Amino acid sequence: LVGFLLGSRVNPDWAITVASIMSPRWREIDTCLLKLALQASIYSLWRERNTRRHQGNPLSAAQMVRYIDKTIRNRISSLRKRKPSFYSDMMQRWLARTSSQQS
Structure with missing residues (x-):
């Protein structure tokens, strides 16, 4: 989901990922998107884990990606009134x- 922002700097190590996100080299919009994507991913994984544990209805990886994408879109939409231009x-x-990924 965030490969377009991180490029070759995608790393499965949480410490490196968080340090990369906190780096001042990013534009403000990209930093916010990275943080939002990280938050949405963590929440979605936690939610999926609980669903599997208690209901046994797992989502596919593609469904998880769509869910995270929709969560991010909804969150951005909900924040629009704070700073409309941003x-x-x-x-x-x-x-x-x-x-660009669908092309």
Whole structure:
């Protein structure tokens, strides 16, 4: 989901990932998107774990990606009234990611 932001810096090590996100080298929009994606991913994985444990209805990886993507879109939309220009730009950046992956 965030490969378009991290590029070759994608790393499965949490410490490296968090340090990368906290680095001042990112544009503000990209930093917010990375943090939002990390939060949405952690929450979604936790939710999926609980669903599997208590209901036994697992989602596929593709369904999880769609769920996380929708969570991010919804969160950006809910924040638009705070700073309309910033969050509109953020949504455009996020949507550009999804449209470039579908091409």
